[in-house]
Amino acid sequence: QKEVEQDPGPLSVPEGAIVSLNCTYSNSAFQYFMWYRQYSRKGPELLMYTYSSGNKEDGRFTAQVDKSSKYISLFIRDSQPSDSATYLCATPNSGYALNFGKGTSLLVTP
Amino acid sequence: DAMVIQNPRYQVTQFGKPVTLSCSQTLNHNVMYWYQQKSSQAPKLLFHYYDKDFNNEADTPDNFQSRRPNTSFCFLDIRSPGLGDAAMYLCATSRAQAGYEQFFGPGTRLTVL
Numbered sequence: 001q002k003e004v005e006q007d008p009g010p011l012s013v014p015e016g017a018i019v020s021l022n023c024t025y026s027n028s029a030f031q032y033f034m035w036y037r038q039y040s041r042k043g044p045e046l047l048m049y050t051y052s053s054g055n056k057e058d059g060r061f062t063a064q065v066d067k068s069s070k071y072i073s074l075f076i077r078d079s080q081p082s083d084s085a086t087y088l089c090a091t092p093n094s095g096y097a098l099n100f101g102k103g104t105s106l107l108v109t110p
Numbered sequence: 111d112a113m114v115i116q117n118p119r120y121q122v123t124q125f126g127k128p129v130t131l132s133c134s135q136t137l138n139h140n141v142m143y144w145y146q147q148k149s150s151q152a153p154k155l156l157f158h159y160y161d162k163d164f165n166n167e168a169d170t171p172d173n174f175q176s177r178r179p180n181t182s183f184c185f186l187d188i189r190s191p192g193l194g195d196a197a198m199y200l201c202a203t204s205r206a207q208a209g210y211e212q213f214f215g216p217g218t219r220l221t222v223l
């Protein structure tokens with residue numbers, strides 16, 4: 001079983017829609033949960049991270065962690081065409097490696 | 111702007127011909143990483159440096175080597191590239207205290223003919 005599982009999509013939504021992106025993870029010891037955004041032909045950039053359980057909001061983006069079900073989510077409100085990218089969830093292991101999900105490809109159409 | 115720079119952005123090499131990819135950073139971070147990302151797959155960590163200490167992932171092939179001559183620069187050497195090594199190679203950096211927050215360069219796309 002992979003450390004982090006993520007549905008690769010693709011996911012296509014109209015502009016203004018609420019987007020929900022989800023991952024599951026296997027190791028209950030994980031404490032940090034990150035969302036990276038990767039535009040085509042670019043490196044990933046950290047969008048936001050949460051520590052332990054709960055929600056974190058940053059503008060139109062909300063990250064949510066449910067440790068009881070080992071489920072992490074990213075919600076995008078009022079989605080824009082500029083949000084079209086691949087979204088990768090990640091958790092750090094005991095060292096410095098990040099366990100990435102495969103990424104979900106999102107397309108927001110005008 | 112502080113950043114992570116990778117050169118070249120695109121590299122074409124022949125089967126078995128050694129190639130070196132370079133990464134530099136202006137963030138002054140202790141830790142530098144090399145990831146391999148194949149199409150539609152998650153980035154996979156090859157190795158990382160904590161200052162001058164080299165840390166190899168257990169499943170990284172011997173064909174991949176790295177050098178970090180100073181804080182700012184790190185190189186990825188592929189000694190004998192095979193067709194299966196064609197991928198995007200991503201360099202990243204982080205502070206030692208915040209390994210969860212990694213800053214990535216734009217990547218080098220390697221093609222092996």
